[in-house]
Amino acid sequence: MAVAERSGARRPSSRSIVVVLLLVVMLIADGGVEVPRAEGLSIGINYGQIADNLPSPSRVSWLLRSMQVSKVKLYDADPHVLSAFLDTDVEFVVGIGNENVSAMVDPAAAQAWIQRHVQPYLPSTRITCITVGNEVFKGNDTALKANLLPAMQSVYQALAALGLQGRVNVTTAHSLDIMGTSFPPSAGAFRADVVPYMQPLLGFLSMARSPFLINCYPYFAYKADPGNVPLAYVLFQPNAGVTDTNTKLNYDNMLYAQVDSVYAAIQALGHTDIDVKISETGWPSGGDPDEAGATPEYAGTYIGNLLQRIEMKQGTPLRPSVPIDVYVFALFNENLKPGPASERHYGLFYPDGTPVYNVGLRGYLPPMDYSRGTRSKSSELDKSTYVSLSSDKLRKRIVVDNDFDHCGFTWPARIVEVILMASRSQKWHHTDSEVELTEDWGGYAANARIV
Structure with a gap:
């Protein structure tokens, strides 16, 4: 497996609109989304x-x-x-x-x-x-x-x-x-x-x-x-x-x-x-x-x-x-x-990421890779699908790139609420058509285009 990309990785283009979803802190309890203790x-x-x-x-x-x-x-x-x-x-x-x-x-x-x-x-x-x-x-x-x-x-x-x-x-x-x-x-x-x-x-x-x-x-x-x-x-x-x-x-x-x-x-x-x-x-x-x-x-x-x-x-x-x-x-x-x-049978989780029993430990296991050839054309760059990035009070509506493969999985096009904990430095860079978030959770870069 390749070592994960570092901050400052490839910038977005009109074709490739990338969002690296690092620290999707989703403790799904009682049907809601709970942000865990920092x-x-x-x-x-x-x-x-x-x-x-x-x-x-x-x-x-x-x-x-x-x-x-x-x-x-x-x-x-x-x-x-x-x-x-x-x-x-x-x-x-x-x-x-x-x-x-x-x-x-x-x-x-x-x-x-x-x-x-x-x-x-x-x-x-x-x-x-x-x-x-x-x-x-x-x-x-x-x-x-x-x-x-x-x-x-x-x-x-x-x-x-x-x-x-x-x-x-x-x-x-x-x-x-x-x-x-x-x-x-x-x-x-x-x-x-x-x-x-x-x-x-x-x-x-x-x-x-x-x-x-x-x-x-x-x-x-x-x-x-x-x-x-x-x-x-x-x-x-x-x-x-x-x-x-x-x-x-x-x-x-x-x-x-x-x-x-x-x-x-x-x-x-x-x-x-x-x-x-x-x-x-x-x-x-x-x-x-x-x-x-x-x-x-x-x-x-x-x-x-x-x-x-x-x-x-x-x-x-x-x-x-x-x-x-x-x-x-x-x-x-x-x-x-x-x-x-x-x-x-000592595991807290089954291999699919579901808890074996409920003790309040719930986490998010990303979907597995799927072949690019199995995706329909209609799913590529679907502008009705977006991710909302929160950084302090700044929120941008962006498109997810279905072709982006990172950390061993491809994120499918769907609505996801990503909460980036404001505990570390964040920098936003703007151009006429793009907005790039560079953050240092794990050294990854999150790149997105304004819709």
């Missing part, structure tokens, strides 16, 4: 791609920006995705897969990886963190476990050599099964077999000022023992909670208890200066018959209540003044993921 959502979203039916990255870029999502986590460094988000101010976590971790031990390989997958996109795409491996200690690959920290160190040193130290963090994401003890939270401790790896890894994170990433799924606890795990406790619903007998802190939900148990385990190894971030959490909307609780109702309740707490900037009982930092899993249902059926 500051964006505080939550991050995992963008996995183990599927054969997902929309193109450029269309996904529109979807996420229309939702005002400001943080995205990848499991690789897909160049198509990173290109689609050039100059959008969306913050990215990119990943080095487990299959490539051992190769990263070689400093030259680590530097080459960054030069190919990270450096070309900076600063236009905001890559702020690299995860080296994912849930490495969940498996039995002893070589992978031994190579994890040296690989992280090589990547960190390569960033420094390229002048990127301090701009891009280096860390890894862990499964909660690294914990030997997780309750009460204050007694949290890593598994004995993990400690020899974890001790020096924590030293690295402390030195590099990088976060500790943990994948937390209260759903797994409920699925394993639905008769004894209170549903309200895992879904953030009103309940009496559980009190830590050591600290006397009360926990009204399992997720916060899991996070604080990780903090306790880190502190037990001598570190109090490492932030814990939730790199994955979610709830499946479907599953196999033996997967208790995998329903749209429970998934919507879990995500909806979690979103409310995040927007309240709530911290855990152990660290109430530190808002939890969460990446929800996942953006889409991924139909090729292996394992039980629930693994293919």
